[in-house]
Amino acid sequence: AQKITQTQPGMFVQEKEAVTLDCTYDTSDPSYGLFWYKQPSSGEMIFLIYQGSYDQQNATEGRYSLNFQKARKSANLVISASQLGDSAMYFCAMRERNQGGKLIFGQGTELSVKP
Amino acid sequence: ETGVTQSPTHLIKTRGQQVTLRCSSQSGHNTVSWYQQALGQGPQFIFQYYREEENGRGNFPPRFSGLQFPNYSSELNVNALELDDSALYLCASSLEGERPQHFGDGTRLSIL
Numbered sequence A: 001a002q003k004i005t006q007t008q009p010g011m012f013v014q015e016k017e018a019v020t021l022d023c024t025y026d027t028s029d030p031s032y033g034l035f036w037y038k039q040p041s042s043g044e045m046i047f048l049i050y051q052g053s054y055d056q057q058n059a060t061e062g063r064y065s066l067n068f069q070k071a072r073k074s075a076n077l078v079i080s081a082s083q084l085g086d087s088a089m090y091f092c093a094m095r096e097r098n099q100g101g102k103l104i105f106g107q108g109t110e111l112s113v114k115p
Numbered sequence B: 001e002t003g004v005t006q007s008p009t010h011l012i013k014t015r016g017q018q019v020t021l022r023c024s025s026q027s028g029h030n031t032v033s034w035y036q037q038a039l040g041q042g043p044q045f046i047f048q049y050y051r052e053e054e055n056g057r058g059n060f061p062p063r064f065s066g067l068q069f070p071n072y073s074s075e076l077n078v079n080a081l082e083l084d085d086s087a088l089y090l091c092a093s094s095l096e097g098e099r100p101q102h103f104g105d106g107t108r109l110s111i112l
Helices: none
Strands: A010-014 A019-021 A032-039 A046-052 A064-069 A074-079 A088-096 A109-114 B005-007 B010-013 B019-024 B031-037 B044-050 B053-057 B064-068 B074-078 B087-094 B107-111
Touching: A010 A019, A019 A109, A032 A064, A032 A074, A046 A064, A046 A074, A074 A088, B005 B087, B010 B019, B019 B087, B019 B107, B031 B074, B044 B064, B074 B087
Parallel strands: A010 A109, B010 B107
Antiparallel strands: A019 A074, A032 A046, A032 A088, A064 A074, A088 A109, B005 B019, B019 B074, B031 B044, B031 B087, B044 B053, B064 B074, B087 B107
8 A cells, every 4th residue: 555645746836826736644553754855857855844753833944835634634835935946856755653764755746837 | 074975876777686885974964765757756764863863764576675884875685676767775873953955966977
């Protein structure tokens, strides 16, 4: 069974608008972390934001925020005020405490920002 | 602060050959993980090294092996290369217990 599901293969957003990228996850480990990474066409994986399973508040990092709904097992990434440089692949990933440092990635969502 | 660096950037090999990929971890990071990313897919965990010992392994055959050195740099070795080994290989480092893993730019391996 897929542990991380990203149902949007591709998304378009107008420059300066907000966009939400969906991510659902599946785990029986009560302690886990959720990550979002950005991968431009150059290939590097850039860490964006982290949410721990016990964190009471949704994580925010500048224009990025994570809409964490634990009961629904979703961890959607919200990008506010989109910029042309935001065009890239976005990956949701999970790390379970009982799996050490192993990150499990979703299939990714390709975001295109239109001028 | 030096980030994660990987070498080489690109590599072309033929089936049956062996390859070694290298990774220098970010300064102060003692844990290195390797991932394989096939075209159009998310990265897949190969294995992780902590203080020179393998500390977790994904669903990859034994012909994928690794090393971590006292300075925390690491190598990924792949023997008997197959066409399906063509992928982007990503190295990530972290300080044990620290949450985000920081990735290098990757090595693009092509098997002919």
